[in-house]
Amino acid sequence: DAKTTQPPSMDCAEGRAANLPCNHSTISGNEYVYWYRQIHSQGPQYIIHGLKNNETNEMASLIITEDRKSSTLILPHATLRDTAVYYCIVRVYNQGGKLIFGQGTELSVKP
Amino acid sequence: DGGITQSPKYLFRKEGQNVTLSCEQNLNHDAMYWYRQDPGQGLRLIYYSQIVNDFQKGDIAEGYSVSREKKESFPLTVTSAQKNPTAFYLCASSTRDRAIGTEAFFGQGTRLTVV
Secondary structure, eight states, rough: SSSBBBOEEEEEETTEEEEEEEOOOOTTOEEEEEEEEEEEEEEOOOEEEEEEEEESSSSSSEEEESSSSEEEEEEEEEGGGGOEEEEEEEEEGGGEEEOOOOOOEEEEEEE | OOEEEESSSSSEEEEOOOOOEEEEEOOSSSEEEEEEEEETTOOEEEEEEEETTTTEEEETTTTTOOOSTTTTTTEEEOTOOOOOOOEEEEEEEEETSSSTTTOOOOOEEEEEEOO
């Protein structure tokens, strides 16, 4: 079963920040939070991952709460090309490092 | 360029036939994974392999088989026992679980249609 819960859909205005929440209240101490996105009929694209510290890369920022029970992916200046399904995933390292996907959030960036 | 390649992109088969989906990677990754995606759904794990000649069942392994004879290759066979084989199949690879924190790379998928 998926270990994450996300809202099914969100809208964002082009140029504004998109904040995508994720709940992972049962995460274990050594499990990482990963974010991927998938554009229709393509393979998922890696965005960012973290353990307990906030992380930033050229695509996004990841904010993880101190208790690690939730996180937020931030796309600082959303563009139309950011329209996709975003998956928040807990990676289970004691089971071969498999990624357990939930249903994801369908983000629509509108002009 | 390094990457993970799935072929073919589209595949059609008649009901009752076995079909094998190819997945090749040149990233020198030990771990490889197969996922299935149905319309409007997330990805579900079929099989995974952490090392050559070893693999484990995922959440929906029934009706599927795999082999891992080479590090670069992890083919998936959809057998006639799989009751609903029409789906989008995705392969991924990553370093082994000891290398904590590294991302998994996905191929572009194979869309299988059984008629």
